[in-house]
Amino acid sequence: MIIQHLEAENYRNIRRCVIIPQNGINIIYGKNAQGKTNLLEAVWLFTGGRSFRGAKDADLILQGEAGAKLSLEFFSGERVQTAEITIENGRRSAALNGIPQKNASGLVGKFFSVIFSPEHIALVREGPSQRRDFIDAALCQIKPGYAALLARYNRTLNQRNTLLKDIPRHAELMDTLEIWDEKLASYGEAVVLGRMDYIHKIREPVKEIYAGISQHTETIDLTYQKSAENLKTALKASRREDVALGHTSVGPHRDDMDISIDQRCARSFGSQGQKRSAVLALKLAEAEMLYRQTGERPVILLDDVMSELDSGRQDYLLNHLNSCQVFITCCEPGAIKQLREGALFEMDSGTLIKK
Ligand SMILES: Nc1ncnc2c1ncn2[C@@H]1O[C@H](COP(=O)(O)OP(=O)(O)OP(=O)(O)O)[C@@H](O)[C@H]1O
Numbered sequence: 462m463i464i465q466h467l468e469a470e471n472y473r474n475i476r477r478c479v480i481i482p483q484n485g486i487n488i489i490y491g492k493n494a495q496g497k498t499n500l501l502e503a504v505w506l507f508t509g510g511r512s513f514r515g516a517k518d519a520d521l522i523l524q525g526e527a528g529a530k531l532s533l534e535f536f537s538g539e540r541v542q543t544a545e546i547t548i549e550n551g552r553r554s555a556a557l558n559g560i561p562q563k564n565a566s567g568l569v570g571k572f573f574s575v576i577f578s579p580e581h582i583a584l585v586r587e588g589p590s591q592r593r594d595f596i597d598a599a600l601c602q603i604k605p606g607y608a609a610l611l612a613r614y615n616r617t618l619n620q621r622n623t624l625l626k627d628i629p630r631h632a633e634l635m636d637t638l639e640i641w642d643e644k645l646a647s648y649g650e651a652v653v654l655g656r657m658d659y660i661h662k663i664r665e666p667v668k669e670i671y672a673g674i675s676q677h678t679e680t681i682d683l684t685y686q687k688s689a690e691n692l693k694t695a696l697k698a699s700r701r702e703d704v705a706l707g708h709t710s711v712g713p714h715r716d717d718m719d720i721s722i723d724q725r726c727a728r729s730f731g732s733q734g735q736k737r738s739a740v741l742a743l744k745l746a747e748a749e750m751l752y753r754q755t756g757e758r759p760v761i762l763l764d765d766v767m768s769e770l771d772s773g774r775q776d777y778l779l780n781h782l783n784s785c786q787v788f789i790t791c792c793e794p795g796a797i798k799q800l801r802e803g804a805l806f807e808m809d810s811g812t813l814i815k816k
Pocket residue numbers: 472473474491492493494495496497498499500520521522523524765790792808
């Protein structure tokens with residue numbers, strides 16, 4: 462997947478900008494608050510998802526303007542394709558190769574991209590839900606039917622939780638738990654199998670990429686942590702406790718993925734640079750998995766990735782990811798003096814200048 466041409470109009474602080482990037486590394490540097498992340502966010506929107514910053518669509522329009530427009534020309538499936546996104550009246554619509562889509566999510570699966578932004582450090586630093594979301598989001602992209610399965614699991618879980626809250630007032634409902642436990646266990650086991658399979662597949666690429674980032678000085682490992690070995694038995698065993706709690710205490714919604722660096726838990730013991738490197742390895746491995754699944758290498762977006770990384774780790778990002786098209790933002794052009802081959806752009810008050 463290669464972006465050949467991107468145009469943004471009235472997008473955030475960008476009145477008008479055209480970028481013709483190169484195939485490998487593209488660096489966008491500039492002072493704080495100039496529009497570097499805004500540009501990456503514009504690229505990301507072509508994946509069909511919402512802003513990775515969780516912004517409302519209306520906030521994406523340059524203040525004072527009625528609408529924003531993004532146009533993309535990209536090479537994928539051995540041909541040049543076009544995509545357009547229009548944001549107007551608080552709504553985002555899209556067209557692919559000139560054909561209007563029902564909504565912006567019509568672009569899902571047409572343009573692939575993987576984003577690293579500083580907030581993603583939460584994936585290592587914060588609680589298990591971040592890591593579950595990472596695996597689930599990746600699976601939704603590459604495993605047909607997984608999104609529907611997850612939705613079914615969550616719906617059944619909510620129904621069981623409602624029932625658990627009702628039981629103290631209606632003891633006769635205790636018997637109906639059996640049906641919900643059967644259903645929940647069957648969906649839950651399938652969710653766990655999907656996640657374990659993904660971790661099994663992503664583990665080697667993560668290890669390899671982390672070794673590269675750390676210049677072969679550290680090792681990383683991933684392990685799926687189940688909250689129950691046999692879900693059906695565990696649900697049955699925890700019924701009384703669950704009624705007292707008013708929610709379900711076992712199942713994939715309570716599972717975690719352990720990330721260890723040199724055999725120590727990265728969340729508790731990792732340094733800032735190690736945590737950042739671990740998230741990067743996970744994101745780049747996610748890109749590798751997308752490639753294996755689709756035959757297309759996703760565009761890699763690395764927002765403000767250089768800080769907190771030593772020069773060896775920076776060198777890996779600048780000079781070892783050439784098989785993909787990569788966009789890297791940074792503040793200091795000095796941080797990129799190790800760049801051997803790539804295009805340089807400066808972002809200044811929403812205006813992009815090719816260097
Ligand atoms: N809808 C909007 N209309 C006008 N300006 C906006 C809008 N949304 C954001 N901005 C402005 O865009 C600027 C932020 O741009 P961006 O987040 O891309 O910065 P950046 O260059 O990545 O900076 P940093 O290096 O600090 O991360 C801010 O000045 C912000 O006020």
